[in-house]
Amino acid sequence: MNIPFLDLKRLNAAHDEAIRAGIERVLASGWYILGAEVEAFEREFAAYCEVKHCIGVADGLDALSLTLRALGIGPGDEVLVPSNTFIATWLAVSSVGAIPVPVEPRPGTHNMDPERIEDAVTARTKAIMPVHLYGQPCEMEAINAVAQRHGLKVVEDAAQAHGARWQGRRAGSLGIAAGFSFYPGKNLGALGDGGAVTTNDDTLAAKLRLLRNYGSTQKYRHEVQGVNSRLDEIQAAVLRAKLSALDADNVARARVAAWYDEALTGADVIRPVVAPGAEPVWHLYVIRTPRRAAVQAALTAAGIGHLVHYPLACHQQPAYAALAWPSLPIAEAFQHEVLSLPMAPYLTRDDVFRVAEVVRSVG
Ligand SMILES: *Cc1c(COP(=O)(O)O)cnc(C)c1O
Numbered sequence: 315m316n317i318p319f320l321d322l323k324r325l326n327a328a329h330d331e332a333i334r335a336g337i338e339r340v341l342a343s344g345w346y347i348l349g350a351e352v353e354a355f356e357r358e359f360a361a362y363c364e365v366k367h368c369i370g371v372a373d374g375l376d377a378l379s380l381t382l383r384a385l386g387i388g389p390g391d392e393v394l395v396p397s398n399t400f401i402a403t404w405l406a407v408s409s410v411g412a413i414p415v416p417v418e419p420r421p422g423t424h425n426m427d428p429e430r431i432e433d434a435v436t437a438r439t440k441a442i443m444p445v446h447l448y449g450q451p452c453e454m455e456a457i458n459a460v461a462q463r464h465g466l467k468v469v470e471d472a473a474q475a476h477g478a479r480w481q482g483r484r485a486g487s488l489g490i491a492a493g494f495s496f497y498p499g500k501n502l503g504a505l506g507d508g509g510a511v512t513t514n515d516d517t518l519a520a521k522l523r524l525l526r527n528y529g530s531t532q533k534y535r536h537e538v539q540g541v542n543s544r545l546d547e548i549q550a551a552v553l554r555a556k557l558s559a560l561d562a563d564n565v566a567r568a569r570v571a572a573w574y575d576e577a578l579t580g581a582d583v584i585r586p587v588v589a590p591g592a593e594p595v596w597h598l599y600v601i602r603t604p605r606r607a608a609v610q611a612a613l614t615a616a617g618i619g620h621l622v623h624y625p626l627a628c629h630q631q632p633a634y635a636a637l638a639w640p641s642l643p644i645a646e647a648f649q650h651e652v653l654s655l656p657m658a659p660y661l662t663r664d665d666v667f668r669v670a671e672v673v674r675s676v677g
Contacts (some may be wrong), residue, residue, distance in 0.1 A: 317656050317665050319619025322498055325658055326505070329556050333505070336551030343547075348527065351550040356510070358557055359494075362477070363486035365512045367519035370545025371526050374473040374495025377509040378406030380543060381469050381491045382441065384521040387412050391440040394466075396426045397627060397645035399445045403471050404628045406493070407443065413637075415439070416629060418644045422587035424448060424600065424652075428456030435460075441467040446475030446485050448623070448654075449501065449567075449597035453589060454480045454488040469493065472512075476502040477564045479593035486512040496545075496553055501567070501597050502560050504549040566659035567596035573663050574599050574655065577670030583609075584651075598623055601673070602651040608676045609653060616672045621654045 326333065340351060352370050360368035371377050387393065389411035395403050397416035407414040417434050420427040426444045442461055444452040452470075461468045468489030472478075475485040476494060486492040496508030511522050524531060529540030545553075571586070571594075578585055584602040588594055600623060603609055613620045627649050629639040655669055 316617035317619060317661075317669060319621050319654070319656050320499055320658055321660075322503070324660055325503075328660065329559060332555035332558070333552050336555045337548055340547045340551050346547050348544055349547050351547045351554065352545055355545070355550040355554050355557070358554060359510060360512060362557060362560070363484045363492075363512045365484075365487045366514045366516070367512065369511045369513075369519060369522040369526065370550060371509045371511065371522075372543040372545065373507040374493055374497060374509040375402045375406055375409075376526075376541075376543040377493030377495065377511045378402065378443070378469065378471060379409040380522055380525050380541070381493055381511050381518075382406060382410045382412065384518055384525060385441065385467055385469070385490070387440045387467075390438060392436060392438045393440060394426075394431060394434050394442040395628075396445050396447065397629065397642040398424060398624070398648050399447060399471070399628065400473070400624060401628050401631060401633070402473070402495075403443055403445050404634070406471075412440070413438075414628070416639070416642055416645070418642055419447075419648075421644060423450055423589050423592075424586075424648070425450055425452045425589075426457065428453050428460060431457065431460045432464075435464050435466070439464065439466060441469055443469045443471055444489075445471040445473075446478055448586070448600050449475050449478055449595040450586070450588065451475060451478045451480035451485055451488075451592045451594065453591070454483075458489070473497075473500065474597040475595055476500065477560055478595045481591045487514070490515055491518055496549065501564060501595050502553060502556055505552050506549055508545050508549040508553065510545065563659040564595040567657060568594075570657060570659070570661045570666055571596045571599055573666040574670060577667045578673065581670070581674045583673060596657060598654045599657045600652050600654050602648070603653060604651060605676055606651055606653050609673055612672050612676050613669070616668075618669055618672060619656055622649075622652060623654050624652075625649055
C-alpha cells in the first residue's frame with residue numbers, strides 16, 4: 315500500500331458533511347462576497363487565536379503584505395526575515411518595496427535564532443517577520459525583547475502554525491499582527507486560496523478592512539487606494555466547517571510526530587527539535603540527513619511520498635539574484651539535507667513505522 319505525502323481528498327473527506335452543509339448555506343443565501351460566513355469565520359478564528367480581530371483576505375501572501383502596508387512599511391525600509399522559509403515571507407516584504415534582511419535559524423528548531431537578530435538590525439530596520447516554520451512556534455519572548463529594544467514591529471508569519479502555542483499563547487497573538495494562509499495543504503486549509511490577519515490592534519484591523527476591499531467600507535466611497543483581496547463566502551464556510559476539528563487534527567498530528575520520534579530513535583538522522591515552551595502543530599515532520607538522495611530513492615521505491623521544504627534558499631532564487639547577499643551557511647546546508655516525511659492526521663502507527671523502517675534501511 316502506497317503512502318502519499320499528503321492525500322487532500324482523504325483529509326477533507328473526514329469533514330465532508332460539514333463542508334457540504336457550509337457550501338449549501340452559501341448557495342441558499344445568494345450572497346457570495348463579504349457576508350455572514352466571512353463575518354462568522356472572522357469571529358470564530360479570532361476567538362480560536364485568542365485575539366480581538368481577524369480580517370479575512372485572499373491568501374497568505376496578501377495577509378502578510380497588506381499587514382506591512384498597513385503598518386506603513388515601504389521603500390527604503392528593512393524587514394528581518396528567516397533565511398530558510400517559503401519565499402512568500404520574502405515576497406511580502408518585497409511587495410511593499412522594502413528589503414528582506416535574512417537572519418539564520420537555530421539548527422535544532424529550524425526557526426529564526428533570536429541571538430542573531432541584533433546583528434542584522436540597522437537604522438532602516440522597521441520590523442521582524444518570524445516564521446513558525448513547519449508548525450514549530452518561534453522563541454517569541456526573545457524576539458519580542460529585541461524588537462522592543464530597537465522599536466521594531468513583530469509580524470508573525472503563522473501560515474504553517476494554526477493552533478500552535480508558545481508559552482501557552484497561540485500563534486497569531488504573539489506580535490502586533492500575524493498572517494495566516496488557508497492554502498489547501500495547510501493545517502487549516504480551504505478548497506482553494508484563502509488567508510487572514512489576526513491582531514489585537516483596533517487601528518491596524520480597521521486599516522486592513524479598508525485595504526482588502528478597494529479602500530472602502532462604504533460602497534463606492536474609497537478612503538485609500540486599496541486592493542481586492544477578500545476571503546470569499548464559500549471558502550469561509552468551508553473553513554468554519556474545518557475549524558471546529560482543527561484542535562483534534564493537530565492532536566492527531568502530534569501523535570504521528572511522536573510515533574516518528576519513537577520509530578526513528580537511534581536512526582542516523584536528525585529529528586525535529588521542539589524548543590522548551592513550544593507546542594507545535596506539526597504542519598510538517600522534517601528530518602535532516604546527509605544521505606538524503608539515498609533516503610529519497612528508497613522511499614520512492616517503497617511507494618512512500620516525500621518532499622523537500624525547501625530545495626533552494628530564498629537568497630539563491632533567481633527572483634532575488636539582483637541583490638547581493640551575505641553567505642548564509644545554515645540555510646544553504648539545510649536545502650541539501652532536509653526531508654519532509656508524510657504528515658497528516660489520518661496516518662496510523664503502522665504507516666509511520668513503515669516509513670521509518672525505509673528511512674532506517676538507508677541509515
Ligand atoms: C503557505 C505560506 C505562505 C503563503 O500562503 P499563500 O496562501 O500560499 O499565499 C506564507 N508563508 C509561509 C511560511 C507559508 O508556508
